[in-house]
Amino acid sequence: MNSMGKIGLAALFASVLATGVTAFVRMSQDGAPPPVPADVMQRSVRLLLAQRFTLDEAYVHWWRKEQPRVAAGWLLVLEVDKDLVYPRQMKEPVLYAGRETAERVNFGHESGRVIALVPGDVDLARAPLFFGQAALPEEVDAAWIEAELAAALRAGATPPSQAEIEAAQIEPLHLADQYNLFLRAADLIEEHSPQEADLVSGLRAPRIDRR
Amino acid sequence: MKRRTLPPPAVAAAVLCFLLQGGSNASTLTIDGRKYRPDKLMGDPITVAISGAAGVPATLLVDVSPGPTVLYGQTLPLGFTPALVLIPLPAIPAGGTLEFSATVPSLPALHGLSFYLLAAVHDPSFPFALDFSNGAQLVIKDRNIQLAGNSLTQYPYFEHVRAVNQGAPVELGIDPTRYPLIIGQSADVYVVQSKTKAEWLLNAALVDVTGGAKFFTFAGGTIQANTLTLDTGTLSGNTGGTDMGVPYDVVIDFNQDGLLNGTDLIDGYGDEAGFYVVHDIAAAGPLAVKEILYNVGISFGGQNTYYPVNIASLGQLPLVVVSHGNGHNYQWYDHIGYHLASYGYIxxxxxxxxxxxxHTAAITTLANTDxxxxxxxxxxxxAMNGHIDSHRITWIGHSRGGDGVVRAYDKLFDGTYTPVNYTIHDVALVSSIAPVDFGGFSDSHPHGANYHLWVGQADADVTGCASLDEAQWYNIHDRAEQIRQSVSxxxxxxxxxxxxxxxxxxxGPCLVGRALTHDLMRGYLLALVKHHIEGNVPAKDYLWRQFESFHPIGAPATNPCVHVNLMYRDGAASGKYVIDDFQTNSALNKSSSGGSVSFTVTAVTEGNMDDANSVFTNDASDLFNGFTNDGSGDSSRGLVFTFDGAADYRLTFNVLSAASDISGYEYLSFRAAQGTRHPLNTAFLGDTTFDVALIDRKGVVSVIDASAFGGGLEEPYQRTSCGSGAGWNTEFETVRIRLDDFMNNGCGVDLTGIAAIEFRFGPSHGTPQGRLGIDDLELTTD
Structure with missing residues (x-):
C-alpha cells in the first residue's frame, strides 16, 4: 500500500471515529436551552413593524400581575437575540416596552423575530424596547417594571428612533376580539418566523360558535 | 381473590388487647392452639381446647359480637346478643383439658364473618361457680386463596400476582405448611374463565381453558415442591373491547369431579379474578379515533381533541385534559390522544x-376543561354531546403545564376558581410530566388529589438539580397527601x-429518545388511567411491580439504556397502617407510629429530604445529598444511614403491641434510595440489595431479600454536572412485599403478633456497603 493509500485509510478511520464522537456527543447532550445571558438588557431589540390595534371586546393581559384588560395596543414585530427567547421552562427574560410588559405571541428562537402585543397607548418614541431579567411575567408588577426600566436605561437602552418608528408603522387595525388579533399575529409569525408552523396552525384553529 | 377489610386500627387494637388480656380466669380457650383469631377456611377442621379444673362441666358460648359485657361483676369478652348460642360440653377430663374437633361449615353466607367464643367452666371455687376463659375470635373464610403467580429463584420462591402479560407463563404456587390439608392429595388443577361468586354459586362446573386440567399430587415441604405451570403463555389477553386484562380463576379440584365444591380451593372466588392476562397495553386499543382541531372562543381556547369514531354507541367516556408546557404546542400530544381515545377516552x-x-397556565386548564x-x-x-363523563376527569400537564394542573387543583381546593361545569370532586387524577414548581408549597399543592408524576432523568430544562427548587421534580409529588405515585x-x-x-x-448518558419514550409512556399511561379512572384491577400491578421483572409488553425493556423506577403510596382512606413516615416523632429512637426504633447502621439522620446545597457533589456534611423531595416550605422527611461493609448492620422498627396483629394487611411497603455520588455506593455501582425481616413476639424471624421480586434499589442515573461526580438525584423506588410471603415454607412467623420489622444490611444480606435513604414504611391493605 502506498503512502496515499495509508493516508486514505487513516482519514477513513478518523472520519469513522469522528462520526462516533459526534454520535456520542449527540446522544449525551441533546438540545439543552442556552443559559440566559447576564447582559440581557444590553442585547438589542430592533423594531421592524408596528401596528396599532383596537378591539370591540377587551381581553386580559396576563403578562403582569395587575392583569389589566386590553382593548387597544400595539402589534409589533421585533428583531431580537435568539438566546433571549429560546423556550425554556425556567424563568425567561421578560420583554418590555417602556413601563409595559409585552406579550410574546411566538418564541422566535430560530428566526430571531418576535411578534409581540403591547397593551394600551404606549408612546413608542418614549418607550425603550428591552429585555429585563428572567422572571415570570404573571408576577411582574408596576414597581418591578419601574425598577427594570431604570436598570435598562442605566444600561443604555433607548426608545426606537422616530425614523425607525416611521419605517415600521403601518395602518392601524380594528378587530373584534383577541381571537382575531391572534389570527393577524399568526400571519406575521408565518411571514417572519416560518419555523413555527405548528404555532400558526394552532392559532388558526377554527372557532366554534359560542353559546 | 377478594381483599380483606379491616376495622379501624385503633378499634382492632383495642379489641385485640382486651381479648388477649382476658378476665381473672383460670381456664383458657384455644382454637387450633391459638388464643386469638385463627382464620379458618370453610371445610377445614378445627380443634377447640378448653382447660380448667378436671371433672367439672363446661359451656361454650358463641356470639357474633365481642362485647365486652359486664356480667356477675366481671367484664367478659362477649356481646351476649340475641344471637348467642350456648353449647353444653362434657366434664373436663383428667389432665385438665377438654378437646374436641369440628369442621367449619361450607356455607357461602358465612364468608368473612367473625364468631366470638368464650368458655364457661362450672367451677364452684369461682364466684357464681363460673370460671370464664379468655375470649377467642374465629374468622371464617371461603376457600378463596392466592394461587396464581410466578415462581422466584429465592425465598419466598413464589409471588402471587394479579396481572400476567400475554405470552408469559403463569404458575400455581401453594405453601403446604400453610395449607397442610393438601399434602398427599391429588387433584385436577383448572384455569377457567373467571366467574363472580354469584356465578360460581349458580354454576360450579369447571371448564379448563388451557387445553385440559392438569393432574397434580401435592407434597409436603415447600412451596417450590407445590408449584406447577398452569399455562405456558397461550392464554389470551384480548378482552374483545377496551378493557384491560382477561380474567381467569384457578381451581384445585381435589375430589376431581369437575365441580367447585367440597374442600376444593380457588383463586378468584369473588368479584376479583384469580389473575388477569393483559395484552400489550402500549399498543393501540380497538377503537378508531377521530382527531379535531378547533377553538372554543376563550383566551387560549385552542383545543385538539381525540375521541372514538363510534362514540355515539359508547355512552359516557372519561375526559382526559392535556396541558402543554412552555414553548410546546397543544398539537404535540398525539401519542397520548390517539392511544387513550382508542381505549374509550375523550x-x-x-x-x-x-x-x-x-398560574396563568392553571387558569387556562381550568377554563378549557369547563x-x-x-x-x-x-x-x-x-358528536360528543352527552358522552363526556364530567365526573371522571384526568388532568395531565407537561413542564409549566405540569405545575399548572396542580395549581389548577389547588385553586379548586382553595375556592379561588369556581368552574361552571365540574367541581374538584370530578378531578379524579392529576398527573404532571416533568413539572416545574413555581407555585411552591402554598400554590403548587395537590392536597388530597390522586397524584401522579412522570420524570425524565436526562431532562435538560427542568433539570432536577439541587441548585433550584423550581426545577426539582419531586417536590410536588411529596406534597401529595393521599395517593401518590411516580414513574421515572x-x-x-x-x-x-x-x-x-x-x-x-x-x-446525560445513554439517551433513550422520543420514540422509545412514547413506547414507555403509552403502556404506563393506560395502566394509570385504567386503574384510577375505571378501577381496573390488574392495572395496579404495572404501577408498582419492579420494571425489571414486569412491565407493559411494548416497553423497550431490552434496550440497555431503559431503566424505570416506580413509586406508589396509597392514601389513608385505604386503611393502611403507617409504621414510620418520619413526619412526626423526630427522635431517632421513635417511629411516627410511636414504636421504638433501634439500629446498628451508622451516620443515621432523620430530617427534611432536601439537598442542603446547590450541587450533587458528595459532601459528608450534606446529610441528604441528592434528595430533591423538599422545596421551600416543604417538610417531607425521611431517614438516611450508612453501612460500611465491615460487618452486618440492622435497622429495626418495633411495632406497637396494640398494632402487632398485621394479618389483615396485604403488603409491607416502603420506599428507599441510594444516596447519589456517595463513595460507598459508587464503589458498588449497581442495584443495592438487602434483607427485610419480620420478627414476631416469640422471636420467630422470617427474612426476604428486598430484590427477590425483580430488582434492588437502582443506582442513580449516571449523569454528570450539578457539581462533580456522576449520579443524578437520590432516586426513590417503592418496594412492596406481600405479608403472606413471609410465612412460606413453614417459617413459623406469626402475623397476628409481630414485634418488629427489621432491615438487614451488609455482606451477609446483599450489597456489602451503602448509603441509603428510607421512607414511608407502611402496611397496606391492597
Whole structure:
C-alpha cells in the first residue's frame, strides 16, 4: 500500500471515529436551552413593524400581575437575540416596552423575530424596547417594571428612533376580539418566523360558535 | 381473590388487647392452639381446647359480637346478643383439658364473618361457680386463596400476582405448611374463565381453558415442591373491547369431579379474578379515533381533541385534559390522544398560556376543561354531546403545564376558581410530566388529589438539580397527601414527552429518545388511567411491580439504556397502617407510629429530604445529598444511614403491641434510595440489595431479600454536572412485599403478633456497603 493509500485509510478511520464522537456527543447532550445571558438588557431589540390595534371586546393581559384588560395596543414585530427567547421552562427574560410588559405571541428562537402585543397607548418614541431579567411575567408588577426600566436605561437602552418608528408603522387595525388579533399575529409569525408552523396552525384553529 | 377489610386500627387494637388480656380466669380457650383469631377456611377442621379444673362441666358460648359485657361483676369478652348460642360440653377430663374437633361449615353466607367464643367452666371455687376463659375470635373464610403467580429463584420462591402479560407463563404456587390439608392429595388443577361468586354459586362446573386440567399430587415441604405451570403463555389477553386484562380463576379440584365444591380451593372466588392476562397495553386499543382541531372562543381556547369514531354507541367516556408546557404546542400530544381515545377516552389537549407562568397556565386548564364540557353540544357538530363523563376527569400537564394542573387543583381546593361545569370532586387524577414548581408549597399543592408524576432523568430544562427548587421534580409529588405515585425514566429528556419534533432537550448518558419514550409512556399511561379512572384491577400491578421483572409488553425493556423506577403510596382512606413516615416523632429512637426504633447502621439522620446545597457533589456534611423531595416550605422527611461493609448492620422498627396483629394487611411497603455520588455506593455501582425481616413476639424471624421480586434499589442515573461526580438525584423506588410471603415454607412467623420489622444490611444480606435513604414504611391493605 502506498503512502496515499495509508493516508486514505487513516482519514477513513478518523472520519469513522469522528462520526462516533459526534454520535456520542449527540446522544449525551441533546438540545439543552442556552443559559440566559447576564447582559440581557444590553442585547438589542430592533423594531421592524408596528401596528396599532383596537378591539370591540377587551381581553386580559396576563403578562403582569395587575392583569389589566386590553382593548387597544400595539402589534409589533421585533428583531431580537435568539438566546433571549429560546423556550425554556425556567424563568425567561421578560420583554418590555417602556413601563409595559409585552406579550410574546411566538418564541422566535430560530428566526430571531418576535411578534409581540403591547397593551394600551404606549408612546413608542418614549418607550425603550428591552429585555429585563428572567422572571415570570404573571408576577411582574408596576414597581418591578419601574425598577427594570431604570436598570435598562442605566444600561443604555433607548426608545426606537422616530425614523425607525416611521419605517415600521403601518395602518392601524380594528378587530373584534383577541381571537382575531391572534389570527393577524399568526400571519406575521408565518411571514417572519416560518419555523413555527405548528404555532400558526394552532392559532388558526377554527372557532366554534359560542353559546 | 377478594381483599380483606379491616376495622379501624385503633378499634382492632383495642379489641385485640382486651381479648388477649382476658378476665381473672383460670381456664383458657384455644382454637387450633391459638388464643386469638385463627382464620379458618370453610371445610377445614378445627380443634377447640378448653382447660380448667378436671371433672367439672363446661359451656361454650358463641356470639357474633365481642362485647365486652359486664356480667356477675366481671367484664367478659362477649356481646351476649340475641344471637348467642350456648353449647353444653362434657366434664373436663383428667389432665385438665377438654378437646374436641369440628369442621367449619361450607356455607357461602358465612364468608368473612367473625364468631366470638368464650368458655364457661362450672367451677364452684369461682364466684357464681363460673370460671370464664379468655375470649377467642374465629374468622371464617371461603376457600378463596392466592394461587396464581410466578415462581422466584429465592425465598419466598413464589409471588402471587394479579396481572400476567400475554405470552408469559403463569404458575400455581401453594405453601403446604400453610395449607397442610393438601399434602398427599391429588387433584385436577383448572384455569377457567373467571366467574363472580354469584356465578360460581349458580354454576360450579369447571371448564379448563388451557387445553385440559392438569393432574397434580401435592407434597409436603415447600412451596417450590407445590408449584406447577398452569399455562405456558397461550392464554389470551384480548378482552374483545377496551378493557384491560382477561380474567381467569384457578381451581384445585381435589375430589376431581369437575365441580367447585367440597374442600376444593380457588383463586378468584369473588368479584376479583384469580389473575388477569393483559395484552400489550402500549399498543393501540380497538377503537378508531377521530382527531379535531378547533377553538372554543376563550383566551387560549385552542383545543385538539381525540375521541372514538363510534362514540355515539359508547355512552359516557372519561375526559382526559392535556396541558402543554412552555414553548410546546397543544398539537404535540398525539401519542397520548390517539392511544387513550382508542381505549374509550375523550382526550382534549388545549392551547396553554404558559409564558406568563404556571398560574396563568392553571387558569387556562381550568377554563378549557369547563368549555369542552359546556360546549359539547356544539363542538364537532355535537358528536360528543352527552358522552363526556364530567365526573371522571384526568388532568395531565407537561413542564409549566405540569405545575399548572396542580395549581389548577389547588385553586379548586382553595375556592379561588369556581368552574361552571365540574367541581374538584370530578378531578379524579392529576398527573404532571416533568413539572416545574413555581407555585411552591402554598400554590403548587395537590392536597388530597390522586397524584401522579412522570420524570425524565436526562431532562435538560427542568433539570432536577439541587441548585433550584423550581426545577426539582419531586417536590410536588411529596406534597401529595393521599395517593401518590411516580414513574421515572433514565435517559429521557424534557422534549421526549411530546411529539412535536425538535431536540430531546436531554443531557446525560445513554439517551433513550422520543420514540422509545412514547413506547414507555403509552403502556404506563393506560395502566394509570385504567386503574384510577375505571378501577381496573390488574392495572395496579404495572404501577408498582419492579420494571425489571414486569412491565407493559411494548416497553423497550431490552434496550440497555431503559431503566424505570416506580413509586406508589396509597392514601389513608385505604386503611393502611403507617409504621414510620418520619413526619412526626423526630427522635431517632421513635417511629411516627410511636414504636421504638433501634439500629446498628451508622451516620443515621432523620430530617427534611432536601439537598442542603446547590450541587450533587458528595459532601459528608450534606446529610441528604441528592434528595430533591423538599422545596421551600416543604417538610417531607425521611431517614438516611450508612453501612460500611465491615460487618452486618440492622435497622429495626418495633411495632406497637396494640398494632402487632398485621394479618389483615396485604403488603409491607416502603420506599428507599441510594444516596447519589456517595463513595460507598459508587464503589458498588449497581442495584443495592438487602434483607427485610419480620420478627414476631416469640422471636420467630422470617427474612426476604428486598430484590427477590425483580430488582434492588437502582443506582442513580449516571449523569454528570450539578457539581462533580456522576449520579443524578437520590432516586426513590417503592418496594412492596406481600405479608403472606413471609410465612412460606413453614417459617413459623406469626402475623397476628409481630414485634418488629427489621432491615438487614451488609455482606451477609446483599450489597456489602451503602448509603441509603428510607421512607414511608407502611402496611397496606391492597
Amino acid at each position: 382526550v382534549m389537549s388545549h392551547q396553554n398560556n404558559t409564558v406568563p407562568g404556571s 368549555e369542552i364540557i359546556g360546549q359539547q353540544a356544539t363542538i364537532d357538530g355535537g 425514566f433514565y435517559g429521557v429528556g424534557h422534549g421526549d414527552f411530546h411529539d412535536g419534533g425538535g431536540s430531546s432537550v436531554a443531557s
